[in-house]
Amino acid sequence: xxxxxxxxxxxxxxxxxxxxxxxxxxxxxxxxxxxxxxxxxxxxxxxxxxxxxxxxxxxxxxxxxxxxxxxxxxxxxxxxxxxxxxxxxxxxxxxxxxxxxxxxxxxxxxxxxxxxxxxxxxxxxxxxxxxxxxxxxxxxxxxxxxxxxxxxxxxxxxxxxxxxxxxxxxxxxxxxxxxxxxxxxxxxxxxxxxxxxxxxxxxxxxxxxxxxxxxxxxxxxxxxxxxxxxxxxxxxxxxxxxxxxxxxxxxxxxxxxxxxxxxxxxxxxxxxxxxxxxxxxxxxxxxxxxxxxxx
Numbered sequence: 001x002x003x004x005x006x007x008x009x010x011x012x013x014x015x016x017x018x019x020x021x022x023x024x025x026x027x028x029x030x031x032x033x034x035x036x037x038x039x040x041x042x043x044x045x046x047x048x049x050x051x052x053x054x055x056x057x058x059x060x061x062x063x064x065x066x067x068x069x070x071x072x073x074x075x076x077x078x079x080x081x082x083x084x085x086x087x088x089x090x091x092x093x094x095x096x097x098x099x100x101x102x103x104x105x106x107x108x109x110x111x112x113x114x115x116x117x118x119x120x121x122x123x124x125x126x127x128x129x130x131x132x133x134x135x136x137x138x139x140x141x142x143x144x145x146x147x148x149x150x151x152x153x154x155x156x157x158x159x160x161x162x163x164x165x166x167x168x169x170x171x172x173x174x175x176x177x178x179x180x181x182x183x184x185x186x187x188x189x190x191x192x193x194x195x196x197x198x199x200x201x202x203x204x205x206x207x208x209x210x211x212x213x214x215x216x217x218x219x220x221x222x223x224x225x226x227x228x229x230x231x232x233x234x235x236x237x238x239x240x241x242x243x244x245x246x247x248x249x250x251x252x253x254x255x256x257x258x259x260x261x262x263x264x265x266x267x268x269x270x271x272x273x274x275x276x277x278x279x280x281x282x283x284x285x286x287x288x289x290x291x292x293x294x295x
Contacts (some may be wrong), residue, residue: 008010048221079229084170085210091134092165092225095119096243096250098133102154109248117156117246140167140186144175158223161245162212165225170278172212179221182214185276197261204260206231211275213242218269226275227251232258 091209098119101107104112119133120126133153141151143162148174150157159181163172176184182198185191194205197216207213215222224244232238238256254272255263262272 028039029167032195055064056184057255059143059262062182063255077231079206079208079231081209084278085208086283088165088210089227091137091168092161092227092243094131094134095137095161095164095245096133098131099156099245101251103127115246115248116244116250118154119156119245121153134164136168137164140164140171156245157248158244161243162223162225165243166175166212170280177220179214179216179273181212181215181223181276182273190279192277192279194277198274201259206260206275207240207256210281211274213240214273215264215267216271216273221273222247224252229256232256234258237263 001135030272034221059253071195099116099213100110100118100120101114101116102118108114120130122132122135122138141148141164144158144163145151149155151160158178162181166172170190171184171266174188174269175181182193186193194211195205196207207229209226209228211226213224213226215224222244224242224247226240227243228239228241235258237258239253240262241253243251252266254266257263264270264272
């Protein structure tokens with residue numbers, strides 16, 4: 001992601017008040033205040049991968065409150081994960097839960113050195129209470145890109161995170177900058193692309209847990225792993241939760257709109273372009289997959 005500051009200027013009684021809001025994301029563009037509202041080290045959101053029968057809380061960001069109602073008063077339906085997707089989600093969670101920010105940052109999130117780019121090394125006692133990062137993923141990074149800073153502790157990048165989450169399940173053999181993954185995997189055997197903003201409403205499809213979530217911005221974009229999807233309805237937003245590294249929080253939840261685009265207003269300048277998914281991952285049924293919710 002790219003760095004920027006948003007300047008909001010308000011004029012009241014001839015007095016100009018300039019509010020500098022530092023929003024940060026992977027390459028530095030504004031993101032959200034997700035970190036300040038997060039639940040702390042390793043405290044991911046409740047991950048729903050199947051239709052549930054109990055009330056589901058969907059937060060704008062991890063740790064904040066707010067229940068998404070449904071027209072019938074029952075829980076919103078959650079998109080189920082495929083067998084591959086469930087394994088990817090499990091490994092992504094183990095990775096995200098082990099991420100932390102350099103302690104020298106004093107709890108302040110800022111680009112480029114104070115993002116969630118550090119992970120708890122196996123055998124380490126710091127941070128206390130945090131689970132350790134999967135050793136298999138560390139070894140995979142050393143194999144595919146020995147000595148690369150993108151895979152190194154302290155500079156762990158978003159593309160490394162998504163490739164790491166797939167490494168033990170359905171390896172992503174090709175790599176690129178985050179947004180460029182969309183072009184790189186287009187038409188690749190064994191992979192399919194599910195458009196969001198990349199296509200008109202009628203050509204969009206529902207994301208699924210385990211998908212690689214591709215963000216477009218003015219720079220190199222961002223990539224993440226879809227952890228949970230709450231279905232929208234014709235009159236009500238759903239929600240999509242994703243995990244990532246080199247961002248303001250290991251987990252973030254955003255509204256999934258009825259037209260199957262994602263409300264990224266918390267990350268100014270970013271658009272969810274679409275999702276990359278293994279062909280072997282069973283798609284959501286056609287009654288849910290198309291943009292039939294759009295009005």
